[in-house]
Amino acid sequence: MSLIRKPLNRRSILRAGAMGGAALATPTIFTSRAWSAGYLNEPTGSEVVFGFNVPQTGAYADEGADELRAYQLAVKHINGEGDGGMLNTFTSKALGGNGINGKKVAYVTGDTQTKSDAARASAKRMIEKDGAIMITGGSSSGVAIAVQSLCQEAGVIFMAGLTHSNDTTGKDRRANGFRHFFNTEMTGAALAPVLKNAFGTARRAYHLTADYTWGWSQEGSIKKYTEDIGWDTVAAVRTPLGAGDFSQYITPVLNSGADVLVLNHYGKDMVNSLTQAVQFGLRDKTVNGKQFEIVVPLFSRLMAQGAGENIKGIFGSTNWNWSLQDEGSKAFVKSFGQEYGFPPSQAAHTTYCQALLYADACQRAGTFQPCAVKDALEDFDFDGLGNGPTLYRGADHQCFKDVLVVKGKEAPQSQFDLLEVVEVTPRSQVEYKPDMADVQGDLGTCNNGA
Amino acid sequence: MFTKTSPALDLVYFLVFAAAVLTMPIWLAPIGAGYPDLLQKFAIFGLFATGFNILFGLTGYLSFGHAAFLGVGSYTAVWSFKLLGMNPIPAAVLAVVASGVFALAIGYVSLRRSGIYFSILTLAFAQMSYNLAYSVLTPITNGETGLRVLESDPRILDGGGATDGPLISNLFGIEMTGYAGFYFCAVVLLIGFFIAQRIFRSPFGIMLRAVKTNQNRMTYTGLNPRPYTLAAFVISGMYAGLAGALMCITDPLAGAERMQWTASGEVVLMTILGGAGTLLGPIFGAALIKYFENIFSAFNEQTLHEIFGFLPDFLEAPVVAVSGLFVGEGWHLTLGVLFMLIVIFLPGGLMEGFARIGRVLKRSSNKSEKSGSATAPAE
Numbered sequence: 039m040s041l042i043r044k045p046l047n048r049r050s051i052l053r054a055g056a057m058g059g060a061a062l063a064t065p066t067i068f069t070s071r072a073w074s075a076g077y078l079n080e081p082t083g084s085e086v087v088f089g090f091n092v093p094q095t096g097a098y099a100d101e102g103a104d105e106l107r108a109y110q111l112a113v114k115h116i117n118g119e120g121d122g123g124m125l126n127t128f129t130s131k132a133l134g135g136n137g138i139n140g141k142k143v144a145y146v147t148g149d150t151q152t153k154s155d156a157a158r159a160s161a162k163r164m165i166e167k168d169g170a171i172m173i174t175g176g177s178s179s180g181v182a183i184a185v186q187s188l189c190q191e192a193g194v195i196f197m198a199g200l201t202h203s204n205d206t207t208g209k210d211r212r213a214n215g216f217r218h219f220f221n222t223e224m225t226g227a228a229l230a231p232v233l234k235n236a237f238g239t240a241r242r243a244y245h246l247t248a249d250y251t252w253g254w255s256q257e258g259s260i261k262k263y264t265e266d267i268g269w270d271t272v273a274a275v276r277t278p279l280g281a282g283d284f285s286q287y288i289t290p291v292l293n294s295g296a297d298v299l300v301l302n303h304y305g306k307d308m309v310n311s312l313t314q315a316v317q318f319g320l321r322d323k324t325v326n327g328k329q330f331e332i333v334v335p336l337f338s339r340l341m342a343q344g345a346g347e348n349i350k351g352i353f354g355s356t357n358w359n360w361s362l363q364d365e366g367s368k369a370f371v372k373s374f375g376q377e378y379g380f381p382p383s384q385a386a387h388t389t390y391c392q393a394l395l396y397a398d399a400c401q402r403a404g405t406f407q408p409c410a411v412k413d414a415l416e417d418f419d420f421d422g423l424g425n426g427p428t429l430y431r432g433a434d435h436q437c438f439k440d441v442l443v444v445k446g447k448e449a450p451q452s453q454f455d456l457l458e459v460v461e462v463t464p465r466s467q468v469e470y471k472p473d474m475a476d477v478q479g480d481l482g483t484c485n486n487g488a
Numbered sequence: 489m490f491t492k493t494s495p496a497l498d499l500v501y502f503l504v505f506a507a508a509v510l511t512m513p514i515w516l517a518p519i520g521a522g523y524p525d526l527l528q529k530f531a532i533f534g535l536f537a538t539g540f541n542i543l544f545g546l547t548g549y550l551s552f553g554h555a556a557f558l559g560v561g562s563y564t565a566v567w568s569f570k571l572l573g574m575n576p577i578p579a580a581v582l583a584v585v586a587s588g589v590f591a592l593a594i595g596y597v598s599l600r601r602s603g604i605y606f607s608i609l610t611l612a613f614a615q616m617s618y619n620l621a622y623s624v625l626t627p628i629t630n631g632e633t634g635l636r637v638l639e640s641d642p643r644i645l646d647g648g649g650a651t652d653g654p655l656i657s658n659l660f661g662i663e664m665t666g667y668a669g670f671y672f673c674a675v676v677l678l679i680g681f682f683i684a685q686r687i688f689r690s691p692f693g694i695m696l697r698a699v700k701t702n703q704n705r706m707t708y709t710g711l712n713p714r715p716y717t718l719a720a721f722v723i724s725g726m727y728a729g730l731a732g733a734l735m736c737i738t739d740p741l742a743g744a745e746r747m748q749w750t751a752s753g754e755v756v757l758m759t760i761l762g763g764a765g766t767l768l769g770p771i772f773g774a775a776l777i778k779y780f781e782n783i784f785s786a787f788n789e790q791t792l793h794e795i796f797g798f799l800p801d802f803l804e805a806p807v808v809a810v811s812g813l814f815v816g817e818g819w820h821l822t823l824g825v826l827f828m829l830i831v832i833f834l835p836g837g838l839m840e841g842f843a844r845i846g847r848v849l850k851r852s853s854n855k856s857e858k859s860g861s862a863t864a865p866a867e
Contacts, residue, residue, distance in 0.1 A: 094816065146786065147786065147816075148785070148786055149785050149786075149816075153743065153745045154633075154634045154741060154743045154745070155735075155741075155743050155745060155746060158739060158741065159525060159529070159782065160782075160785075160786070162524075162525035162739075163523065163525055163526065163782055163786065166523040166524055166525050166666070167520065167523035167525075167526070180632050180633045180634065183633065184634060184636075184741060184743075187636065187741075188739070191655075191656055191665070192665075249622075249623055249626075249631060249632060250631060250632035250633055251632070251633045276623070278619075278622060278623060279632055480639065
């Protein structure tokens with residue numbers, strides 16, 4: 039036989055065609071929906087499965103680990119183990135500590151890696167393989183938006199974890215997605231008056247912004263509200279996520295004539311940029327006859343721990359802090375502390391609340407069907423979860439509650455006592471219309487899956 | 489299998505492979521991998537690695553930037569969804585074309601060097617593409633957030649927007665999610681595999697092998713290797729682009745992290761793990777890595793306690809504690825150990841392992857028969 043063989047001849051084409059045809063016909067056997075249930079992943083046994091999708095690796099791994107602890111605690115409390123935590127202070131008494139609708143809660147976990155692809159793959163696995171009825175968690179708005187739209191398409195409920203971008207319940211809102219955490223709009227509304235009192239009205243601000251949906255959203259909100267109180271925005275510079283070294287971005291700040299630096303960074307980025315800004319001596323400078331100031335609009339205790347000394351006296355906002363003295367917060371801090379030996383972070387708090395709120399909504403609806411659960415959650419008024427009276431607004435699936443404006447504590451009592459609450463901004467001051475220009479979006483219709 | 493080839497044998501080989509791929513949902517279910525998303529990943533990354541193997545396995549040129557083509561394919565596919573409509577076929581075709589053009593440009597420059605310089609050049613191009621997609625080209629790629637199809641997009645072929653259903657790619661009414669999506673990917677994988685098989689057996693494939701074996705000698709005989717390597721580079725870039733398009737067809741979202749150097753490294757791992765230069769090896773490698781990434785990373789302490797529940801308590805706790813390091817977020821550790829073991833003991837990858845087992849079986853079955861020719865290693 040010769041070395042050179044013609045790759046295609048009549049016979050091989052016929053063969054390939056026949057095989058291709060057979061292969062194309064195969065899927066129809068599998069896609070028939072003869073067995074389709076009332077809704078996707080309807081629990082049939084004595085257990086119902088939650089999917090906890092949190093970052094276990096990457097820039098937000100600390101938050102993810104704390105979220106997972108909170109979820110495990112929430113599952114214990116819903117199943118009637120432990121001391122019940124915030125179930126005892128929660129105003130809705132539907133849950134009786136014996137699971138939900140008579141079923142015990144089990145869970146599966148996944149790693150989002152703070153990447154949209156990985157997060158969606160992991161959520162899909164939990165939905166398709168493990169039969170999760172609800173997906174929750176995450177510590178990045180990019181991921182939250184990606185997973186939320188996945189859950190909408192698949193037909194399960196998504197209870198967002200730590201996500202602060204307006205878009206999650208703004209232009210990317212979805213009928214199957216719910217957010218307990220606050221957003222940049224609320225941060226701006228709460229923070230601006232405090233900044234006005236502390237730093238005056240004639241200030242020039244310089245923004246360093248993490249270059250993704252959350253950074254853009256936060257930059258926009260802070261600009262909007264600080265310009266309202268008379269500040270100028272000198273420049274807003276975008277920095278890549280996870281840059282590590284911010285010195286090249288901080289040097290220009292010195293010569294820009296700005297006297298306030300706004301760091302729209304989170305997690306390890308914020309720890310690095312703040313530390314470097316302080317090392318560059320920004321806080322010791324006087325510009326335009328005023329003391330130079332740094333503002334970190336979104337604060338968390340885990341970040342404060344990372345930034346150490348540098349955090350002292352810096353203003354920011356937070357969803358919740360463990361030092362709050364209401365009954366709900368005390369109960370949560372106590373049971374979390376007993377379990378793990380240290381106080382919970384705001385990420386832990388919001389995810390614990392989300393798990394509880396979902397469980398409660400299922401119990402009140404009497405089913406796990408996503409659309410029924412959605413109806414139960416919409417316009418739901420509750421209290422006792424550490425944030426005062428709270429509303430889950432039906433129009434955009436966003437929670438409205440008081441916002442904490444905090445400051446890095448000058449004289450911490452312990453390694454966890456890093457933030458002091460400057461002001462609790464009442465809910466009425468941070469509310470906005472669901473169809474406001476920046477947050478317009480369409481919920482679409484809820485999806486039951488099958 | 490690789491020493492003796494004939495068209496009939498190749499056909500049998502292909503049919504067995506096709507049957508195995510199409511029945512994956514059944515025989516992978518017992519090991520927890522029989523769910524659509526992972527099966528789609530197997531097919532997509534199998535295709536990606538098959539394409540990569542055409543370059544690396546045949547010509548020996550190690551590209552460290554193949555994720556760039558994956559990314560280009562993904563972005564093209566999503567733009568095709570946005571502008572043309574949710575049909576996967578134009579998306580796949582355009583993605584192949586776009587990544588082919590892109591590969592031609594990068595290959596033309598990079599292939600002026602070989603060896604480590606070639607690898608570094610491709611790596612540099614891929615990182616450049618990643619950074620461009622991540623920040624500079626945000627209007628086209630939507631940066632870190634990722635490019636998605638929106639309700640407001642034109643989608644000409646779908647009748648200009650306004651659909652009620654979710655924005656999922658659909659092939660004339662069949663939604664490309666779940667098992668339908670898997671079968672679509674599987675068919676594309678089979679086509680890709682068939683073409684790769686033809687290339688392996690063709691004179692062109694022999695030329696590529698000649699490049700790998702001794703490029704100098706090839707030049708002395710008056711042949712210019714450049715057109716051959718460039719063709720191989722472009723073909724393998726097109727495979728990557730097609731794989732990228734499939735990722736978007738099953739899940740219409742393209743993110744820049746797909747182009748990161750870790751993703752380029754992953755396909756190198758897949759190919760070496762499975763066996764570079766073999767037809768099936770890269771597909772095995774891809775499946776193994778994706779299995780680890782999706783299944784091992786999901787094990788938590790609860791699952792470990794279930795597995796080791798049969799042990800007495802004083803044993804169970806330390807066993808769970810130690811094995812806990814290798815699952816969950818530690819799955820990279822397991823993969824690393826496995827990779828080391830394979831590279832040290834089976835330099836030819838999993839395929840060499842299979843070949844050795846096969847030889848042992850053959851020897852025990854006909855001991856008396858003396859083997860005439862020494863079997864050459866796969867590559």
